[in-house]
Amino acid sequence: MATVTVRQLEKRFGDVHAVDGIDLSIQEGEFLVLLGPSGCGKTTLLRMIAGLERQTRGDILIGGQVVNDLPPRARKIAMVFQSYALYPHMSVYDNIAFPLKAQGVEKRSIPERVERAAAMFGIERFLKRKPRELSGGERQRVALARAVVREPSLFLLDEPLSNLDAKLRTLARDELKQFQRRIGTTTIYVTHDQIEAMGLGDRIVVMSGGKVRQVGSPQEVYDEPEDTFVAGFLGSPPMNLLRGDNCTVGFRPERFLPLLAHESQEGLVPLWFRIDRVEDLGSARLLYGSLHDTFPNEKVIVSVPFTVHMDFTPGEVYEFAVKEKEIKFFDKETGRRTEPRPFWVRR
Amino acid sequence: MKPAASPPTDPARRAGSGGALADNEKWLGRVMMAPAILYIAALVGLPLLLALYYSVSNVTVGSAGWPSYVGLSNFRHAFGNPTFIRAVWNTIFFAVVSMAIVMVLGTILALSLLKDFRGKWFVRLLILLPWVAPISLGTIGWLWMFDSVYSVINWTAQYFGIFGKRTWPVWLGQPTLAMASVITVQVWRLLPLATVILLGGLSSIPKDIQEAALVDGASVLRRYVQITEPLMRPIALVALLFGLIFSFTDMIVIYVLTRGGPFDTTQVLATLAFFTGIDGGDLGGGAAIALFLLPVLAACVILILRFARKTEVT
Ligand SMILES: Nc1ncnc2c1ncn2[C@@H]1O[C@H](COP(=O)(O)OP(=O)(O)OP(=O)(O)O)[C@@H](O)[C@H]1O
């Protein structure tokens, strides 16, 4: 178990700022997710923590100790690569045993520990096979087994589920979360899939352009985004962001409902919504349109759950409403959150 | 279903015979392979058949008319000749020792060239240079360096007091030194190709596999023995077999440096075949000596093809 602290960490490749001054601290046993669009520097950050990439500036501390100059093998970490990076010429058994042998673990205890790790992921049947004789999901489990077998103090996972199909991914996500709960190892998990991030993370670090945009629990980053980037990155469809005269106004598509569909009428802001198009997704309906009298030129998407039995006709104007505290305000220039600036006429 | 897809292919058909050929993979393949096959048949197949024919005949350089069939007497004669037996051992020694040194040095070079450092391309260029230079010219350069009177090596060594005042080695004139010298030059010559092949093999190992081993805590030695070496073994074997074939069959280095001397101590099958068949005029005898290597080389080639296929799969 270990804490991880990252101070003013920077990495440049030529004049590309892959990681641009990041401060983070990760608690013991925490499951931290790095989330961000492609190319935002997640992998680079992870590789610096692993010691596979030397930072241009800044410090990395693992368990309170500065590890800037320590090679990967001295950092007591285990890493699962996006490609799994299994040793193709070795059997599954030898793959899992490799870290143990490499660290000079007592020979007699190796078979038992390998079998325990394999049992943890249900891959005992495959111990004699070569990686190429396994499916993607099975390979991923071998990679995880290889990572846990020597009880590292820190787990680094770089998009370990991205090669699996959607169904297997949901299953593997659940297994992974349960597994981490059980062993309680500090874990840093990289993904660009927000559902994965929301489902797995104790805290999420939203990154873009080599910088941290927001750190918080899944609910915090979802409900209280600190800037328009985070607001627009999370959620599908993401938050509606409407550019007004003095600030940008945002609200989530699923919080903007027909006035009558709200449970209580208290603290509601009613707005006229003009529907252009309706999309039925089964579990919900997506309505495309605009706010008729307040932001007529901005597109708005609304997600109405299937429990709302109302007919919507494109071209018509309906009375919708959103809770006042669900409306977020962002500075027009910087995109940062600002204090509320009501644009509606109170009734 | 209507055959809606047919109209777009029509213009290609109408474009005339050129277009038709370009679209017909079977025939295009044959036409493009033809020159290579003709070339190989004329320059490799024909001489090989001729050599087989000569080896069982009494043909000589000046003979007129059809040579007569003499059975295996050329082979029998070769086996009865102590120089031939000596040449067989020399050939094996020369090829195996040269390639052992080449593989070790080539691996070290390839491993160090894989790292990033300033001026890497320049070092790569330097290493490749012996391969680009004409072999005979390069070897003549070595001939001067090994010269009994003007040897640069000897003069330099004497200047620094490594060799005594009156004594210095006669590189190409003393039996052991002569073999060492030809092996040195052979290594110099084959090292670039081996290094490049090994470098290719090394860089084909996915980076993240090496990194996984690094994170797993493996030492440098363990990473080489358990990851790098097994993963590049098929390609290394291809380099090794290529080098062996070169060393078994090529005669330029020995021909230029020692002509098989002194006292046949560097005589190999290729030079012996040349001296017997061309210089000595006994074409049948020369062919028999040259063909002695054929089974060995054929085995090498089969192995190469096997390993080449193996590297494709993984
Ligand atoms: N070795 C390198 N040399 C030069 N530039 C690099 C190198 N590695 C990464 N970069 C650049 O640094 C930036 C961040 O890369 P990184 O791999 O960390 O992104 P990422 O967030 O992991 O993206 P993805 O989600 O696509 O994996 C990118 O712009 C990338 O082009």
Ligand SMILES: [Mg+2]
């Ligand atoms: Mg990445």
